[in-house]
Amino acid sequence: RLANRLSGRTCPGWLAAFGYALYPGFFYQDSAGDWDHTLATFLALGTLTLTLAPEINRRRALLIGLLLGLTALVNPVLAFAAGLPVIVCHHKSPRILPLCFATAAIVVSPWLVRNAVVFHHFIPIRGNAGLELALGNHDGADGRTPVVTAMDVKSGTVPDHPYVKPVEAARLRDLGEPAYMAEKKQQAFAWIEDHPLRFAALTATRAWLFWFPPREFWDPTAALGWPSMILFNLATVLALVGFIFITHRTSIV
Numbered sequence: 001r002l003a004n005r006l007s008g009r010t011c012p013g014w015l016a017a018f019g020y021a022l023y024p025g026f027f028y029q030d031s032a033g034d035w036d037h038t039l040a041t042f043l044a045l046g047t048l049t050l051t052l053a054p055e056i057n058r059r060r061a062l063l064i065g066l067l068l069g070l071t072a073l074v075n076p077v078l079a080f081a082a083g084l085p086v087i088v089c090h091h092k093s094p095r096i097l098p099l100c101f102a103t104a105a106i107v108v109s110p111w112l113v114r115n116a117v118v119f120h121h122f123i124p125i126r127g128n129a130g131l132e133l134a135l136g137n138h139d140g141a142d143g144r145t146p147v148v149t150a151m152d153v154k155s156g157t158v159p160d161h162p163y164v165k166p167v168e169a170a171r172l173r174d175l176g177e178p179a180y181m182a183e184k185k186q187q188a189f190a191w192i193e194d195h196p197l198r199f200a201a202l203t204a205t206r207a208w209l210f211w212f213p214p215r216e217f218w219d220p221t222a223a224l225g226w227p228s229m230i231l232f233n234l235a236t237v238l239a240l241v242g243f244i245f246i247t248h249r250t251s252i253v
Contacts, residue, residue, distance in 0.1 A: 036074050036075050039074055040071060040074045040075040040078050041078075043067050043070050043071040043074060043082075044071050044075075044078050044079070044081065044082040046067045047064055047067040047068050047071060047082045047083075047086070048082060048085055050063055050064045050067070051064055051085050051086050051089050051090070052085070052089065056090065056093070056096050058095070058096075058099060061095075061096045061099040061100050061103070062099065062100075062103050064086060064100045064103075065099065065100040065101065065102065065103025065104040065106075065107070066103055066104075066107060067082075068082060068083055068086065068100065068101075068103075068104040068107075069103065069104035069105070069106070069107025069108050070107060072104065072107075072108050072125060073107070073108055073111060073125065076124075076125050076126060083101075083104075086100055086101075108125060111125060112124070112125070115127070119176075119177060119178050120178075121178040123178070127177065127178065127181050128181060129181070129185065130181040130182060130183070130184040130185025130186075130188060131161070131162075131180075131181055131184045133184070133185060133188035133189075134160070134184040134185070134187050134188040134191075135159055135160065135161065136202065136206065137188050137191050137192055137195075137199055137202060138188075138191055139191075141202055142202075142205070143201075143202045143204075143205025143206050143209060144205075144206075144209060162180075211236045212233050212236060213229065213232060213233075214229065215229050217229070
């Protein structure tokens, strides 16, 4: 339905569905339960599908807000991407747009209240941005922000993360989560201020590696490492081509 709305054809939608189902990496990721890929994608695509419908009434706007709020709770970054089409498609509507975002705000509000009660600070859904920023911006950074896994612990490549580093865990326990994250944010901002060009280079590297990850990003012992890398990068290229095609052939505003 989404492919038909964007391109006037159902074939791309079926190809995307089969490609997702047959991509080797997803079998492990979606069954391991460690990440939110499947649920977050389902919620974001549901939001986008409803947003691109020819007509939007109040009931549909409430459903868009519900899905958008759930997406924000599961993956805030993806919720931002899913919310942009809502703004673009309905920015001229004096009722639909406020109703969508008001509903989304109601959905996420219990979690915000819980954070405020527990931590005595306002935390917008997640509060680890300072830590992640510090992990990716320091003198030894190479653009490959470390992923904390059991493999890192076994290999001795342990980042300054409280999950695997006792010193950082003790610091987190002593300061408390809000103060610890604020300290990490301050360290990251100070480093970025002193190394603006290096920060720009690291940001560009991260963007490239996100869309075109190399072979070593997969488990080195996995037999499907090379096929996974090739399929992933091919999917990125096809997605970019499809985006260019849609923006030139279809008006969704």
